Amino acid sequence: MSTEASDAADPHDVLGYLLKHATLKFTALTDAALEPLGIDSKDFGALRVLARHEPTSQLQVAQTLGIDRTTMVALLDVLEREGIVTRRPDPADRRRNVVELTDHGVRTYDAAQTAYEETESAFLAAVGPDAAGQLRRTLRTLLEA
Amino acid sequence: MSTEASDAADPHDVLGYLLKHATLKFTALTDAALEPLGIDSKDFGALRVLARHEPTSQLQVAQTLGIDRTTMVALLDVLEREGIVTRRPDPADRRRNVVELTDHGVRTYDAAQTAYEETESAFLAAVGPDAAGQLRRTLRTLLEA
């Protein structure tokens, strides 16, 4: 029946809340910036993997991003339909699909990278370059621990 | 057909990825720490709102947390069934439910707060107190901007 609880913390000033809502806000900004290119931030994650220079199977893309291989199927279906990636069986192991960016996919990735960088800069503008660099290092350390 | 893309960024070293996975990791740690108390991090969010000293309607809790009022119903159903909160009509406006922590709810909140603080300390231990404080300030600023 009591409403007394010791030490009631401000619900908005808790690390879990801050992390979650920073993620939500940044994802929303990124999705909006990428929308004119016909992709969202999840697609962009896959494009970043594919934009590296090794031939990559669907499974490798999925594992790099930490998502299930069945989820990757639907994601690539869309990108293939939009002409951004191609799939073809790996001649060396025909169970695998080699996934590659098309020329249009490379242009889309380049445009997306530019849009992403602008979004990130705008998002981080409120704290200045030192705090931004510190934020990146801190998050990296926390994820490695 | 090309796999050449200018400036392929490491998919794991991008602010969106870092924020998302820091959130996922911290939420998983918090959920695990709260699990013995029969609540998760979302429940704990509601408890933090209720542990403040004002009488609070369901709608106020939902709006404080930024979730829909229909989602709040199911969340409070569970907490009420567990004897952590009570609901009763507000005498001054019988459309509203006043939600309060029970005595058991206050004890649960106190134990959860302790468990949460231990989790947060352990999570932040890898970066030291200065970087932890800086992280909190930076996230707060980014959310206010």
Place this chain on the structure above:
DNA sequence: TATTGTTATACTCTATAACTATA
């Protein structure tokens, strides 16, 4: 037998729409 991609299915989370009771 194990692995890759696929499909069908189920589960979680959350929001929208419609209903009730109160104002």
Place this chain on the structure above:
DNA sequence: TATAGTTATAGAGTATAACAATA
């Protein structure tokens, strides 16, 4: 008419299970 709570429903997102092709 508008608001608070509730219920039913639908949508997004993602995972599990089962299957075909290949190793």
